[in-house]
Amino acid sequence: MAITIVDVAKKAGVSPSTVSRVLSNHPRISPATAAKVREVLKELGYHPNIMAKSLVSKTTNTIGLILPRPAEELFQNLFFSEVIRGIVTQSARTGYDLMMTTGTTEREELEAVTRLVKGRRVDGVILLYSRQSDPLISFMLEHGFPFVLIGRSEEFPDILSVDNDNVQAAYDATRHLIAQGHKRIGFVSGPPNLIVSGDRMKGYLQALKDAGIEARPEWIVEGDFLQESGYRAMSFFMCLPERPTAIVVIDDVVAFGVLRGLTELGYKVPDDLSLVGFNNISLSELSTPPISSIDIGIYQIGYTASQTLIRAVKGEAMPQKRVIIPHRLIVRESSLVQVKN
Amino acid sequence: MAITIVDVAKKAGVSPSTVSRVLSNHPRISPATAAKVREVLKELGYHPNIMAKSLVSKTTNTIGLILPRPAEELFQNLFFSEVIRGIVTQSARTGYDLMMTTGTTEREELEAVTRLVKGRRVDGVILLYSRQSDPLISFMLEHGFPFVLIGRSEEFPDILSVDNDNVQAAYDATRHLIAQGHKRIGFVSGPPNLIVSGDRMKGYLQALKDAGIEARPEWIVEGDFLQESGYRAMSFFMCLPERPTAIVVIDDVVAFGVLRGLTELGYKVPDDLSLVGFNNISLSELSTPPISSIDIGIYQIGYTASQTLIRAVKGEAMPQKRVIIPHRLIVRESSLVQVKN
DNA sequence: ACAGCTTGTGCAAACGTTTGAACAAAAGCC
DNA sequence: GGCTTTTGTTCAAACGTTTGCACAAGCTGT
Numbered sequence: 197m198a199i200t201i202v203d204v205a206k207k208a209g210v211s212p213s214t215v216s217r218v219l220s221n222h223p224r225i226s227p228a229t230a231a232k233v234r235e236v237l238k239e240l241g242y243h244p245n246i247m248a249k250s251l252v253s254k255t256t257n258t259i260g261l262i263l264p265r266p267a268e269e270l271f272q273n274l275f276f277s278e279v280i281r282g283i284v285t286q287s288a289r290t291g292y293d294l295m296m297t298t299g300t301t302e303r304e305e306l307e308a309v310t311r312l313v314k315g316r317r318v319d320g321v322i323l324l325y326s327r328q329s330d331p332l333i334s335f336m337l338e339h340g341f342p343f344v345l346i347g348r349s350e351e352f353p354d355i356l357s358v359d360n361d362n363v364q365a366a367y368d369a370t371r372h373l374i375a376q377g378h379k380r381i382g383f384v385s386g387p388p389n390l391i392v393s394g395d396r397m398k399g400y401l402q403a404l405k406d407a408g409i410e411a412r413p414e415w416i417v418e419g420d421f422l423q424e425s426g427y428r429a430m431s432f433f434m435c436l437p438e439r440p441t442a443i444v445v446i447d448d449v450v451a452f453g454v455l456r457g458l459t460e461l462g463y464k465v466p467d468d469l470s471l472v473g474f475n476n477i478s479l480s481e482l483s484t485p486p487i488s489s490i491d492i493g494i495y496q497i498g499y500t501a502s503q504t505l506i507r508a509v510k511g512e513a514m515p516q517k518r519v520i521i522p523h524r525l526i527v528r529e530s531s532l533v534q535v536k537n
Numbered sequence: 538m539a540i541t542i543v544d545v546a547k548k549a550g551v552s553p554s555t556v557s558r559v560l561s562n563h564p565r566i567s568p569a570t571a572a573k574v575r576e577v578l579k580e581l582g583y584h585p586n587i588m589a590k591s592l593v594s595k596t597t598n599t600i601g602l603i604l605p606r607p608a609e610e611l612f613q614n615l616f617f618s619e620v621i622r623g624i625v626t627q628s629a630r631t632g633y634d635l636m637m638t639t640g641t642t643e644r645e646e647l648e649a650v651t652r653l654v655k656g657r658r659v660d661g662v663i664l665l666y667s668r669q670s671d672p673l674i675s676f677m678l679e680h681g682f683p684f685v686l687i688g689r690s691e692e693f694p695d696i697l698s699v700d701n702d703n704v705q706a707a708y709d710a711t712r713h714l715i716a717q718g719h720k721r722i723g724f725v726s727g728p729p730n731l732i733v734s735g736d737r738m739k740g741y742l743q744a745l746k747d748a749g750i751e752a753r754p755e756w757i758v759e760g761d762f763l764q765e766s767g768y769r770a771m772s773f774f775m776c777l778p779e780r781p782t783a784i785v786v787i788d789d790v791v792a793f794g795v796l797r798g799l800t801e802l803g804y805k806v807p808d809d810l811s812l813v814g815f816n817n818i819s820l821s822e823l824s825t826p827p828i829s830s831i832d833i834g835i836y837q838i839g840y841t842a843s844q845t846l847i848r849a850v851k852g853e854a855m856p857q858k859r860v861i862i863p864h865r866l867i868v869r870e871s872s873l874v875q876v877k878n
Numbered sequence: 879a880c881a882g883c884t885t886g887t888g889c890a891a892a893c894g895t896t897t898g899a900a901c902a903a904a905a906g907c908c
Numbered sequence: 909g910g911c912t913t914t915t916g917t918t919c920a921a922a923c924g925t926t927t928g929c930a931c932a933a934g935c936t937g938t
Contacts, residue, residue, distance in 0.1 A: 198655065200894055211918050216896060224916055243655035247591040248894035251923045256588070258636075263625070277618040284604070288639050288649065293658070295599075296625055296635045308629065314539065314584035317634070423823045449820070456823040479790070482764045482797040484825045541924055552888045557926060565886055589924035593893045884935070892926085899921100905914070 199242045208236040219244070250316070259287055259505055260318035262309055262332065263298040264325050274449065274477040275421075275494055276324070279346065282498025283322060290506050306335065313341050319509040322346060322501050327389050344505045346497060348391050356508060358501040358519045362392050365490045365523045366399025366444060369472045372488070372525055373442040374407045377535030378470065382415035382440035384429045384450055393418075393446065396474070400444050415440050419450055426453025433469075434461050441535060442470035448480045451487050451530075466533040476526055485529035493521040540583045549577040560585070591657070600628055600846055601659035603650055603673065604639040605666050615790065615818040616762075616835055617665070620687065623839020624663060631847050647676065654682050660850040663687060663842050668730050685846045687838060689732050697849060699842040699860045703733050706831045706864045707740025707785060710813045713829070713866055714783040715748045718876035719811065723756035723781035725770045725791060734759075734787065737815070741785050756781050760791055767794025774810075775802055782876060783811035789821045792828050792871075807874040817867055826870035834862040 201219075205212040210229060217225050218233040236242075250256045261283060263276075287294045295318055299305030309332060312318050320342035323332055333352055336343045345357040373381050383400045386393035397416070404411050417432055419425025426445060430453075433439060445451040451473035458465055465471060465485055473480065476491035500519055508514065542560075546553040551570060558566050559574040577583075591597045602624060604617075621637075628635045636659055640646030650673060653659050661683035664673055674693055677684045686698040714722050724741045727734035738757070745752050758773055760766025767786060771794075774780060786792040792814035799806055806812060806826055814821065817832035841860055849855065 198657070198894095202894075212895080213897075213919080214917060217917090220896085224914095226916060229916080241655075243651060245592070245894050246652070246656040246658050247588050247597070248923090249896080250588040251586070251592055251894080251925090252896045254923080274615070274618070277615070280621075284637055284639055288641070288645070293653070294637045296637060298625055298629050300630070304629070310584060311587070312634070314582075315587040316539065317587050423819065427823065452820055452823050456825060456827075459825050478764065479793055479820055482768065482793050484797060484800045486797075539924095543924075553925080554889080554927075555887060558887090561926085565884090567886060570886080586924050589893090590926080591893095592895090592924080593926045595893080880938090882936085885933085887930105887932085889928105889930080891928090894923105896922085897920100900917105900919075902917085903915085905912100907912080908910100 198245070199240045200245070201242070204233065204236050204240055204242050207240065208233045254316065255509075256293075256317060256319050257291065258293040258295055258318045259502065259509070260295045260297060260309075260312045260321035262305075262312075262321055262323050263296060264327070274479075275447070275475055278475075278477070278494040279324065279498035279501075282495040282500075283502045286499045286502035287506065290502075292502075292506055302331075306331070309335065313339060320344075320505045322505055325390070325392070328391060328394075342505065342508045344501050344508065346501050348395070350391065354517060356504055356514065356517055358497050358504060358521065360492045360497065360521045360523050362395035363399040363402070365474065365492065366396035367403045368399075368523070368525050369444050369474070369490050370400045370403035371407075372472060372527065373444065373470060373531060374403065374409070376442070376470065376531060376533065378440075378442040379409055379535075380412075380415070380438075380440040380442070381409070382412075382417075382433060382443040384426060384443060384445045384454065385416060385418050386446040386450075387420050388418060396444075396446055412438075415443075419446065421447050421449060423449055423453035423456070426450035426455075427457040428453075430454055430457030430461065434458070434463065440469070442466075442472075442531070445471055445473045448473040448475050448477045448487055448489050451480070451489075452483065455483060455487070455530075466530050470531040470533055470535075472525075472531045480526075481528070488528045488531040489526050490523050491526050492523050496521050539586070540581045541586070542583070545574065545577050545581055545583050548581065549574045595657065596850075597658060597660050598632065599634040599636055599659045600843065600850070601636045601638060601650075601653045601662035603646075603653075603662055603664050604637060605668070615820075616788070616816055619816075619818070619835040620665065620839035620842075623836040623841075624843045627840045627843035628847065631843075633843075633847055643672075647672070650676065654680060661685075661846045663846055666731070666733070669732060669735075683846065683849045685842050685849065687842050689736070691732065695858055697845055697855065697858055699838050699845060699862065701833045701838065701862045701864050703736035704740040704743070706815065706833065707737035708744045709740075709864070709866050710785050710815070710831050711741045711744035712748075713813060713868065714785065714811060714872060715744065715750070717783070717811065717872060717874065719781075719783040720750055720876075721753075721756070721779075721781040721783070722750070723753075723758075723774060723784040725767060725784060725786045725795065726757060726759045727787040727791075728761050729759060737785075737787055753779075756784075760787065762788050762790060764790055764794035764797070767791035767796075768798040769794075771795055771798030771802065775799070775804065781810070783807075783813075783872070786812055786814045789814040789816050789818045789828055789830050792821070792830075793824065796824060796828070796871075807871050811872040811874055811876075813866075813872045821867075822869070829869045829872040830867050831864050832867050833864050837862050 201212045201215045205215045297308040299308045323345045325347045348359050417429045472488040474490045476489040480487040542553045542556045546556045638649040640649045664686045666688045689700045758770045813829040815831045817830040821828040821830050
């Protein structure tokens, strides 16, 4: 059915090996033969069978992307579209294909990854976001399989990873609110098993401490990365006898929920409550009011992760194991009010 | 390095073919041998090399997803996360792997697809969203390669496709505004080369016509699927000597831009201008005010597309070529005002 | 007890590549 | 002009599977 190297060889009157060598620009091929073969290649519309190629070369020109479980929820958040966008773009640009996988349960997840890794389906994988003591990391290390982690691992600080400095980011966000005159600052956190939650919490607490402000446990609530948790957090905060005047919110999507909750309760942002979020998703700019946010460079993280992985599988030298993408604070209306104490 | 069928065969004291047959549950294998082999399989931690498997079986257990160009922009819109979520979930559930590809230029795009299709890398592909006279469709048909289209093709109505009824959806949206008493209704459209734009425009015009309302060309503006275009549309609409009292907006993300534009100009939604969008992205519910939207069942579209494709590559019977996912109108505050004429 | 089935297993070819080794022809050297 | 080196090409093995065919052994039924 399909055109193989043998078909081309026959038609060009050479051996299959010669065709193969023309294809891979082997130095010891005469210009005349090369030209001839190339002509037939064009004429017949030859395309290499990647399976056969991979079988012998043991490389697939493909990288795998392991989505954290449950992927369902994940996609609600723009963070992932954005990071995937970075990965897709970079890998396409380098001529690598991208394979995505996920699983609903822990078992399914590990199974899918095993299929990819042990089935020699991909040359390396990107692990998207790390949990505390992620079993996948151990799995990869155990098998000596190339991978880069998006995020940070506390147990294995020496693996290839791309991340931002979440502690500093949260510190900056909190610091900004303090600079606006706020002294009563709350925090809407994420799931505690995600490292990002812990890191941002740490930065928040440190900023308070450095400013000589005592943290109030009742002003810290745990949520997830969905809007509802922001919404819920507000019903809680605003019923407190003593309320914060500003909050740091773990994610812009959650901040959207916060905004909606406040509006429904009849409060105004930033006058009644200032807020700053994370990730600077595109909608933050156009919400009412626009949300101040820490721009994490999510796209850049995905792009860099892909780049790092591809370099690694090609065996290129790694300047550094751990890349930190810089963040920056984007101040918008939601935190633009000076508090008089 | 890796464990092959031959290693297992040796250790179990049988031939490689026997191992292969155990693996594929061949009927003529004695229970005793099967048990023995399976034991060794476990013990050695065997995993099939998918490349070798594919090479002989000519099937890859992988489907491809072709993202429309330019993928960069695309991902800004939640539509795609959502549809990809549906595809990933379904394919993972069926044990299929998913391969994503894209290209920056037309040439790159076709190249990537060719690599997938002619390189026998995937068993079939999903074409995400169709343009007018999409060259990829012709390409697939020409090569007799299994594919399903998300969207609609005017030239090839007989191919496998999953879509919603965009004409009817826009009709319903417009009808809803008319039912609220509006007679002056505008439309913010999408890029004219996308079929979805044309379809929604058609439904909008038809609804007006059926209600005996004349369409006003100056109340129809063309945008893209990004927020800015909604924002821009407002600066235009609101400066008109005669303004619409309601608008249909091609996408919720664009509606966000509209909302922001109106707020900045000092107008209130829905009092000064009512609006209804499409796609019912998760943030629509929590914006201020919440946006009325046509829920297209995007996740369902992705899920069904994957399901259809996998059935097709397995050679299962297709009940129908063209699947239409039903939509429904979600009425929220942004269109909840009765107009007195 | 023998022909004919059935059952379980092994052999070997095939899938489409790559690549080291072999080799013939041409070229370079003194 | 013989010897070595270079250049261009082919041969054949290998990658890890699957699968048609052959075949031996164990059953049937007469």
